[in-house]
Amino acid sequence: MRSLAGQSVIVTGASSGIGEATARRLARGGAQLVIVARRADRLAALARELDPAGRRVLAVAADVTDEAGRRRVVDETLRRFGRIDALVNNAGYGTRGPVERVPVELIRRNFETNLFSLIVLTQLVAPHLRTQGSGRIVNIGSVAGRIARPLSSVYDSTKHALEAITDGLRGELAPFGVEVVLIRPGFILTEFVDAANQASESVLEQAGPYAPYCAGFRADYRKWHWLAGRPDDIARLVEKALTASRPAPRYAGPTHAKLLLFLKWILPPRVIDRLVRPRRK
């Protein structure tokens, strides 16, 4: 086990949900944190709460899709803490709707946040980890990175691509002592569904013949609330990925996520198709 104490860790998407829970957990473990998101007020409040003295938690309000914002994250981390030990790529959101009806601009925007920004931030951080001969990159993927669902496949494809990038990076950085880990959360109660509905509002309003299926899809989400995990279920896995002496390449949680991944592995595609098919409402 490695201690978190004194490690300098960047967490993106820390203003709510999984990122916020991760920041809380890592702060408790004694890490020096750089928390990143667009909502400056939320970040500042979290930083004050976690570190009233303002020495161990640095809030950087930035949009990860913005080149200058990403550079500011890395520059301010180095200025404040002098080094980077880990990057937790967590910022992300979902786009809903039938592929036929989602404007390509919205699809590009989702890839820009969930994939390209993560890649570029990794490109900025990796040289520091590589030259110091140690460090960890933890990417928050999803069970949706293995199981694509109708009406959600824009988001799901961003997470499928993230799986490939993460696997490639793991092999590229291993010779330099840098570990790369993928976390696959299942359904977790956060602001994710609200953010996805907001990002997809125009698509869902003009879903045409798909409208009854989109309504069914949204109703299904509420139906599964009882099964949902808590953000800290995933924060615990991030902590494990950062502290294990030899982290696993991938972690999944909570239990339903492991079960879904197992079913994806053993069931024929036609059966999976039937299980995820949206119903009319």
Ligand SMILES: NC(=O)c1ccc[n+]([C@@H]2O[C@H](COP(=O)([O-])OP(=O)(O)OC[C@H]3O[C@@H](n4cnc5c(N)ncnc54)[C@H](OP(=O)(O)O)[C@@H]3O)[C@@H](O)[C@H]2O)c1
């Ligand atoms: N909840 C789930 O069921 C679930 C399941 C599997 C995977 N995940 C993944 O978990 C990660 C965290 O999601 P969550 O569930 O915690 O949702 P959430 O509560 O909506 O949190 C998303 C975070 O990402 C930040 N963010 C989004 N776009 C950003 C941008 N352009 N620049 C900077 N920050 C940005 C948001 O902050 P601002 O709005 O303040 O910028 C927020 O802090 C995502 O990658 C998501 O795909 C979630």
